[in-house]
Amino acid sequence: MHPRETVTVRGIVIGRRDIGEQNRFLDILTDEYGVIEATCYGARKVGGKNSSCGNLFSFCDYSLTKTALRYSVDSAETVYGFFGLAKDFGSYALACYLAELTRGTSAPEQPHLGFTRFFAATLYQIEKGSISRNEIKALFELKLSHLLGILPEFVFCSSCGESPGVLYLSIAEGEAICDDCGGRGYSLHAESLAVLTALQTGYEPYKLRPSTGALAELAPMAEAHLLYHLGRGFKTLDYYKNL
Template structure:
C-alpha cells in the first residue's frame, strides 16, 4: 500500500553505506519505523528530508512488516536549532519524549502539532526553554491518558494554599496542612507555579504557551513536570540528562 503523509524525523540511524532507518512521528500513523534506501547519499534528494528534526512530506510504501520511504521533501528544517548545541540537545529530548509517549501506528495529529509548535518556539527563541519543556512534558503525558488531577488538594479540597505539593506518583495535589510534604518525591509549588502547572494541563491548545513565570517558578514547574514524566513512564531520559550537562 502506498500513501503520503507529513512527519517529523525523531531518530535516524545509518544502515550500511547508504541507507537509513528512521523513526518518524506522523499525524496519520503516529510513530512509524521506516527504511529510506539510499538516503545517506548527499546526492540523494532524500538526504535532507530524512535527517533528524526534518519535518517532511513523505511517500510511504507499506508492506506486511515494514514501511519504506519513497519520495521525500522537506517542509521545515528548523535550521536555527542546528546552530545552537544547547537547543539541539533539548530538541533531541523532545524527540525521545515523543518516541516514548506518542502512539505507534495510530493517529497522532495533536501530538505532532504540539511538538512542531514546541520546536518552532525553541528554534525562534520565542519562549524560555524551561517553559516550552514543561508545557510539552505535561501536555504529552496528558494526551497519553495520564491527565493529573490538579484542581484541589486531594485530601481537604483546598483550591489554593501558601504551599501546595504536587505528588508525581499519583498526579495529585496535597496541601502543606494535610501533610503534602510527606509524600515521596513531593514537589512544593508556590501560588504562581501551581497556576502555571494547572495551565499546562487545562489551557486551550492555542493558549498553551501563553504565560510567564519567574525563574524560581519555572524551576519548580520543571521539577514537577520532569518528576511526573519519570513516574508515569518509569524511564530516565538519556537525552534529558545530556541536555542538563550542556545547559549547566
C-alpha cells in the same frame, strides 16, 4: 505477496539509524499513525532525491509505500527546515531529548492527534530562542504528562476538595494535596496552579509564559514527575544536563 498501498503523511523525523552506506531507518512522528519506522533509501546519498528528508528533525509531507511489514519513503516535500537547531549545542541537545522522550512514549500505529504540530511548534520555539530552553523543556514535559494521563488535576485538594491557594504534588501518589491534609512534596502556588490548569484545558503551552517564580516551581516538578512515572531515564537528558 503482501498488498502495497501508498500513504501520504505529514511528519517529523525524531530518530534515525544508518543502514549500510546510503540508507537509513527513520522514526517519523505522525498524527495519523503515531511513530512509524520507514526505510529511506538514499538518505545518505549526497544530492539524492531523499537526501534532505532523512535527517533528524526533517519536517516533510512524506509519500510512503506501505506493505504489511514495513513502510518505505517514496518521496517527500519539505514543510519547514529547522536548520537553526544544529547551530547551537544546547538547542540541538534539548531537541534530541524531547525526540527521545516522544519515541519512548509513543506506541506504533496509535494515532497521536495534534502532537506532530505541537512537536513542530516546540522545535520552532527552541530554534527561535525567545523562550528559554528551561521553560520549553518544562512545558513540553507537562504537556506530555497530561496527554499520557499521568498528571493529576490542580484545582482542588484531592483529599478535602478545598482550593487553598497552595497545593503539594506527591509524585509517587500522583495527587495534589493541601497543607491541612498533610500535603508533602513539590509546592505549587497560585500562579503555577493556574498554568497547570490552563495547560490541561488545552491552552497553547508556549503562550502561557509563566513568571520566573512559577517556572522555578514547575520545572523540577515536571521532569521528576514524568521520569518517575515512565520509570526510566534518558541518555539524551543526561547529555543535555551535562552541557
